[in-house]
Amino acid sequence: MATGKAEKKHSVRLGILFGGKSGEHEVSLSSAASVIGALDPEEYEITAIGITKGGKLASMTEVRAMLPVALHDRVGLWVGTGDSDSVSPADWFFARCADSTQHPEIIFPLLHGPYGEDGTIQGLLETAGVPYVGCGVLASAVGMDKDVMKRLFAQASLPIVPFRVERSQGLEKRLERLRHEVEAQFGYPVFSKPANLGSSVGVFKIHHAGEFDDAILSSAQFDRKIIIEKGIDARELECAVLGNENPKASVVGEVVPACEFYDYEAKYVNPASRIQIPADIDVETAKQVRHLALRAFETIDASGLARVDFFLDRKSGAVWLNEINTMPGFTSISMYPKLWAACGVSFNQLIHRLVELGFECHKKRADRVILRSDALAGCGMPATAQQI
Numbered sequence: 218m219a220t221g222k223a224e225k226k227h228s229v230r231l232g233i234l235f236g237g238k239s240g241e242h243e244v245s246l247s248s249a250a251s252v253i254g255a256l257d258p259e260e261y262e263i264t265a266i267g268i269t270k271g272g273k274l275a276s277m278t279e280v281r282a283m284l285p286v287a288l289h290d291r292v293g294l295w296v297g298t299g300d301s302d303s304v305s306p307a308d309w310f311f312a313r314c315a316d317s318t319q320h321p322e323i324i325f326p327l328l329h330g331p332y333g334e335d336g337t338i339q340g341l342l343e344t345a346g347v348p349y350v351g352c353g354v355l356a357s358a359v360g361m362d363k364d365v366m367k368r369l370f371a372q373a374s375l376p377i378v379p380f381r382v383e384r385s386q387g388l389e390k391r392l393e394r395l396r397h398e399v400e401a402q403f404g405y406p407v408f409s410k411p412a413n414l415g416s417s418v419g420v421f422k423i424h425h426a427g428e429f430d431d432a433i434l435s436s437a438q439f440d441r442k443i444i445i446e447k448g449i450d451a452r453e454l455e456c457a458v459l460g461n462e463n464p465k466a467s468v469v470g471e472v473v474p475a476c477e478f479y480d481y482e483a484k485y486v487n488p489a490s491r492i493q494i495p496a497d498i499d500v501e502t503a504k505q506v507r508h509l510a511l512r513a514f515e516t517i518d519a520s521g522l523a524r525v526d527f528f529l530d531r532k533s534g535a536v537w538l539n540e541i542n543t544m545p546g547f548t549s550i551s552m553y554p555k556l557w558a559a560c561g562v563s564f565n566q567l568i569h570r571l572v573e574l575g576f577e578c579h580k581k582r583a584d585r586v587i588l589r590s591d592a593l594a595g596c597g598m599p600a601t602a603q604q605i
Contacts, residue, residue, distance in 0.1 A: 229572060231261045232296075232321030234306075234338070236268040236275060236283055239330030240418045240439065246283050248327045248547040251554075253288050255564040264294040264321045266306075272332060274306055307341055323348040323575050325568075327547060331413055334544040335361035348579035350571045352543040356519040360543035363444050364412045366517065370538055373516045375509060378528065378537050379403065380446040382412065385437035396429045399445055406448035409433050411440035422448065449537070451528035454496055456510035457545075457556040459567075461520045461574050466507040467556040471496035492552055494559045498529065505536050513541050521574045524553045 235249035236242055253263055267275030267283045275283065277297035284292070324347055326338050336358035342349045352360065359365050364382045371377055381402065383395065399407060409432045410420040419439040421432035436443045453474070457467040471493045496503070510525035524545035528537040545553040557567050 228260055228262050230264065230320070230322045231256070231572065232264040232266050232324040233327060234266045234268065234324050234333075235327045236270070237328040237330065237333040238268065238270050238272040239328070239332055239334075240414060241329035242270050244329050244546055244548065245327055245333070247549070248329070248551070250284055250288060251547050251549055251551075252325065252327060252568065253284065253291050256291070256568060257565055258291060258293075260565075260569070262293045263291060264296055265292045266296045266321075266324075268306055268328070268333075272305070274308070306338070321347075323350065323572055323579075325350045325571070325575075326544065329544060329546065330418075331361065334542075335413065343582065348575050350575040351521040352517075352519045352523065353578065356517045356523075357543050359517045360519070360523070360541050361413050362442075363410065363540060364442055366540060367444075369516055370513065373512065375512060375516065375538050376536060378446050378449060378539070380444055383433075383437075383443050383445060385441050385443060388434065388437050388443075392430050392433065395433070396426060399429070400426065403445075403447040408444075408446045408448055409436040410444045410446070411436050412442035412444055413440045449528060450531045451537070452496075452531060453539075454498070454506055454527040454529055454536075455552045455556070456506050456525050456527070457553045458510055458514045458519070458523045458525060459521075459557065459562075459570065459574075461577055464511060464514050464519075466510045468495045468559050469498065469503045469506045470494040470552055470556050470559070471498070472552070492550075492555065494555055502529065502534070502536065509536065509538055513538055517541060517543075519543060520578050522553070522571060524556075 233249050233253060235245045237245055239245075249265075253265070256263065265280055265284065267280035269275050269279060275297055277295055280295055280297045281289065324342055326333060326342070326349055328334055328338060332338070334357060336354040336356075339349065339352070339354045339357050343354065351357070359369060367377050367380060379402075381399070383391075388395075405423065405425055407423050408420060409423060411418070419436045421428075421436060423429050423432045433443065433445070453472040455470050455472060458464050459467070473491050473493060498506075506527055509527070513525050514523050519541070522543075522545070524542045526539040526542070528539055529535075530537065545551060547554060554564050554567055558564065562570070
C-alpha cells in the first residue's frame, strides 16, 4: 500500500583518500577539494582520510587543515588520529575498514605519484578487501614507471619517442660519457625526467651541453631511474579513457602551455596556460589519437580511468604516444574531467560512473576462482576450486 512518502535513496559511503608523501602532495589536496566540492551530499556520505607528507594517517587537526574550511560541512566523517598519535594508513585500513557498516563502502584514492598512484595503495586496499576507484595494482605500477611503461608500449608497436634509461646511482661519475652518448644518439634538445613521478616534477628541457649536467642530476634526485628522451617540436594532446572491459575514449584536447613546455609551473602556477577542447586538429588525427589512447589503456591492463598524453609533431604531423596517467588530476583546471564534460558527462556523473566501475572491479576480483591448497595435500587427489 502506498504511503505517499518518497523512498530515501541509498547514499554511497565514499572515502576520499588524499595527501600522501610524494612530490605531488599539494596537487592531491586540490583534487580532493574539487571532488568533495562537486559531489551531491544527498548521493554521497563523504569520509575524509588524509595522509601526511611523512606517510602517516593525518591527525584530526591535520586532515581538517588539508581542505578548505568552506568544504568542511560537506564531509560527514573525518578519519584522523589524536594529534600525538602516529598511525600508518595500513593500520587503519586493516583495523577499521573491514567494518563495512560504519566505514566507507569504497575508497577514491586521489593520490598522485609514488605511494599512491603506483600500485602500493591499491595493493593495500585489495589485501584489506576494500573496493576502490581506478586502476589495479599492475596497471598502476606500470603507469607510474615510465621505463616499464614505454617498454610495454614499444612491444605493442605503439609509436613512442626515442628514449634511454639511466640509473641514478653513481650518475655523477658517468656524466661526461653520458652527455657525449646522448648528443650522438639524440642531439639537442632532449628531456630528462624521473622514471617514477608525475605532474612534470623533476622534468627539464635540455637545450645544449651547458645545461646537461645540472638537469640530469636534478631529475635524478627524485627517483632511482631517469628517462632521457629525444625532444621534438610538438603540440601536446590529451585524451581521457573511462571504463573497464569496454572502455570509451573522450574527445581530444590540447594543452597550450604558458612556458616552453607543460612543466609544473605551467600546469599549476602560471595562469596563462590554457587548454583547448576539442583540439584544433583534423578528424583523422583525432580518430588516431582516440584509437591509440584505447590501445595504451588496454596494453597496461588499465581499468576505471586514465588520461593518455600525446605529442603531435608540428612538422610531420606524426602522433607520438607520450605516457598514460592512471590517476589524473581532478583539480579545477584538470584536463580529465574537462574532456568528459565536453562529451556531455558532468563532474558528478563522472564520479558516479567511476564509483560504479570500482564496485564492478571489486566484484570481479571477489568472484575469481582459486585452487584450494588443502585439496592438493592428498596424494593423487585432484585440485578443487573455490571462489575467493
